[in-house]
Amino acid sequence: MIQLLAFLFCFTSFTGFALAKSSHYKSVFGVRVDAKLSRHIRIVSWVCLLASALMSMWHQFGYGSILLCGYMAVSVMCLALLLSYMPAKLRSLIYLLPGLLVITAVLALL
Amino acid sequence: MVISHIGTWFKSAPFLVCSRFFAAIVGGYVFSAIAVSLLAAVVPLPKTDSVLLAVSLSILVYACVFIWVFSVRALRKVYGILILLGTCQALLLAFIKGWL
Amino acid sequence: MKDSFFRSMTWLHTWTGLLVCWLLFLIFFAGTLSFFRHEITFWSQPAVHDVAPQDNRVLAQQGQISAALQHLEANAVEADTWWVGLPSERNHVIEVSYKDKGKEGERGQWHDQYMDPNTEETLGEYRDSHGGLFFYRLHFDLHYMDRTVARWLVSFASLFMLIGLISGVVIHKRIFKDMFQFRKGKGVRTWLDAHNLSSVLALPFHIMITYTGLVTLIFMLFPYPAMTQYDEGKKAFFADLSPSRQHADITGRTVEMLPMKQLVDQFYTDWPHVDIKRVIVDHPSDETARLKFYANTGTKIQDEMPVWVYNTVNGELIMTENTDFSASETLYDSMIALHTGRLSLPGLRWLFFVCGIAGCVMIGSGAVMWAKRIRERMKADQTASFGLRLVEGLNLATIMGLPVATAAFFFANRLLPDSYTGRAEAEIHLFFLGWLGVALMALYKAGTAQWRQLAQLNAVLWLALPICNALTTEGNLVSYIFKEQWVLAGFDILCLLTAAVFYIQSRKLASKQAAKPAVNKALKGQAV
Structure with missing residues (x-):
């Protein structure tokens, strides 16, 4: 469960990195992103990535760091495909992600 | 006429490309072989450890030399530096090992 | 100067890539499948599909080792080596093999049998198939050719891959900036995006796998440090590095070995709760006979298994190895471990697989792009x-x-x-x-x-x-x-x-x- 949470954090983080870029933000929301929002998104993304790193390396540092590389690869792949084939779907996913994170976190804690 | 023909051939693009690849692949290989052997000889570690460290780094050395060969414009400089540094290292290695 | 560096790197990337891309594709393809080597082998042996895995694998091992060794004691007295592979997370059966004493100057033949871990009875005929082993061998030995030549070819291609990766990062300076970009339906540009995307998303993997791949063959590629450090050359180095791998030649003087069960029980009194991966007996009944226990390294980034070597006549522990690594040993061994990925649980294994596929896409799209560009012009x-x-x-x-x-x-x-x-x-x-x-x-x-x-x-x-x-x-x-x-x-x-x-x-x-x-x-x- 904790690994799923780590992956979700990683995915959220890279979603953030993508949305911080004006071209991708525009393809998802249809409007330009302003500089302040973009910066905020980027900060949140870094925090998420850090959280993901901590979680994946919690049990074993070496194994976890390889896992993290894998998570990043899969996240980037999914995002690139989503952004180019169904940007509208990504929009609903963005609203879903925090919910998913909370549910997984609760399940991981139980 | 034959001589001038050979002279232009030495400056032709295919020859220069082949020569550069030769410098990178063979020259780089020999150079890194000497460099890592020297590294194994000078690091103050037990013998097995020094060998393992040297071989683990050997590909890195080779790759760096390879890239460097292609990044320098003058081919003569490439050969000059490779041969000069390689010989120096070989001499140093031979001196340390007491082969001379 | 900067411009010329950029241009020379572009040139290098294109031509080194093109020269070896097809061989590299084969290597990556076979290597990616090799991450599932044991799973493919399992698939190709329908006879063992229904062997149930055990609930408590490690606890059952003591009995399994004894049973397997007793089976060999009874059936392969004259063998050169006994080999027992215990069930693991990826392999459900016990492998019980022995190697003949080869005739003069020849290597002995291996005879493989398999045991059901639950009943400890030998399973019937195995299908004669290489399964996943074929892809594993294809990955670095190719096929239909001399092994040494093949390995040099593979190393050469891998070196060019490493050069291609380094020069690629230099020339596509913007790849990290446009990381998520994939413009579909735009001809060559789409191929370029596919090429960039597949390389950048798994860049750590690509660099790691290429570098460590070369390291697995390093003593063939760069034996020189070992040769200059040891007067007797590579062999002396290996003897120094891992004494447990060295076995003395058979002397021919037979001795009375202790019963295998007793030796196994003794090991377990000394080292309870160890997860064992394989047990090997060198030269059974000869005076040089040795019993070796290899521990499963699990998810540790370590390739060499800890080993305990016992004397079979008096049950004395002769040596233990690979339990404590120095910094250099860790560096070298962890690179091998990363390449083989034996440490991976299924989750990580799939991630490795996806990254391998990304590597195939990277090589394939690069090659296709070259041709498309020429066509377009x-x-x-x-x-x-x-x-x-x-x-x-x-x-x-x-x-x-x-x-x-x-x-x-x-x-x-x-x-x-x-x-x-x-x-x-x-x-x-x-x-x-x-x-x-x-x-x-x-x-x-x-x-x-x-x-x-x-x-x-x-x-x-x-x-x-x-x-x-x-x-x-x-x-x-x-x-x-x-x-x-x-x-x-x-x-x-x-x-x-x-x-x-x-x-x-x-x-x-x-x-x-x-x-x-x-x-x-x-x-x-x-x-x-």
């Missing part, structure tokens, strides 16, 4: 040069041919009769025959039509594979899911996914093919 009335047609042919032959060949290999495993002599070799021949067929077709002509036909062929083959499996074995996808046999279910699902991907590809190519004549007509209309 050509004038309408120009005919393609021999070089361009060769590249296009080889691209098609490798990228679409390898999946066909792999499918042929799997079909051969299911359809060749068990009694066929030289069955394992025949499977491999069929792999290469399938590939040869595609290659001949591709080298004859490699246009959109051929790509589409081969995509269709692949789709049909991969769709038929689970069906063929269901018809020739007891199980099928539904039963696998109900019985929770995830490895087999995963295999079938992966086949279906592959078929789906090829189907989508053929549809895309068909629409492209339909669009092309229309464009040509429009152009002609303008000209008129």
Whole structure:
């Protein structure tokens, strides 16, 4: 469960990195992103990535760091495909992600 | 006429490309072989450890030399530096090992 | 100066890449499949599909080792080596093998048998098949050629791959900036995006796997540090590095060994709760006989297994090894461990697999892009040069041919009769025959039509594979899911996914093919 949470954090983080870029933000929301929002998104993304790193390396540092590389690869792949084939779907996913994170976190804690 | 023909051939693009690849692949290989052997000889570690460290780094050395060969414009400089540094290292290695 | 560096790197990236891309594709393809080497082997042996895994693997090991060694004691007294592989997370059966004493100057032959871990009885005839081992060997030994030559070729290609990766990062400076960019339906630009995306998303993996791959062959490539440090050369180095690997020659003087059960019990009193991976007896009944226990390293980034070596006559512990690494040993050993990925649990294994596929896409798209660029620059009335047609042919032959060949290999495993002599070799021949067929077709002509036909062929083959499996074995996808046999279910699902991907590809190519004549007509209309 904790690994799923780590992956979700990683995915959220890279979603953030993508949305911080004006071209991708525009393809998802249809409007330009302003500089302040973009910066905020980027900060949140870094925090998420850090959280993901901590979680994946919690049990074993070496194994976890390889896992993290894998998570990043899969996240980037999914995002690139989503952004180019169904940007509208990504929009609903963005609203879903925090919910998913909370549910997984609760399940991981139980 | 034959001589001038050979002279232009030495400056032709295919020859220069082949020569550069030769410098990178063979020259780089020999150079890194000497460099890592020297590294194994000078690091103050037990013998097995020094060998393992040297071989683990050997590909890195080779790759760096390879890239460097292609990044320098003058081919003569490439050969000059490779041969000069390689010989120096070989001499140093031979001196340390007491082969001379 | 900066500009010239950039240009020389572009040049280097293009040409080193093009020179070795097809061999590299093969290496990456086979290597990616090798991450599932044991799973493929398991799939190719229907006889063991229904052997149930154990609930408490480690606890059962003591009895299993004793049973296996007693079996060998009874059946292979005259052997040179006994070899027992314990069940692990990926392999359910006990492997019980022994090696003959070879005749003068020859290596002895291995005889493999398998035991059910639950009943500790030997299982029936095994199918003569290499399974996943074939892809593992293909990955660095190739096939039909001398092993040393093959390894040098593979190393050469890997070196160029490393150079390609470094120069690639230099020339595509913007790859990290446009990380998520994939512009579909834009010709060469789409291929460039696919190339960049597949390389950047798994860049740590690509660099790691190429570098560590070279390190696995390092004592062939760079034996010089070992040779200069040790007067007797490489052999002396290995003897110094790992004494447990050295075995003395058989002297021929037989001794009375302690009963195997007693030795195993003694090991377990000294070291309870160790997860054992394999047990080897060198030269049983000879005075040089040694009993070795190898521990499972689990998910630790360590490739060399901790080993305990016992004297079989008096039960004395002679040495332990690989329990405590120095910094250099850790550096070297962890690189090997990262490359082989034996440490991975299923989750990480799939991530490795996905990254391997990304590597294949990277190499394939790079090669295709080269040809597309040249085509684009050509004038309408120009005919393609021999070089361009060769590249296009080889691209098609490798990228679409390898999946066909792999499918042929799997079909051969299911359809060749068990009694066929030289069955394992025949499977491999069929792999290469399938590939040869595609290659001949591709080298004859490699246009959109051929790509589409081969995509269709692949789709049909991969769709038929689970069906063929269901018809020739007891199980099928539904039963696998109900019985929770995830490895087999995963295999079938992966086949279906592959078929789906090829189907989508053929549809895309068909629409492209339909669009092309229309464009040509429009152009002609303008000209008129």
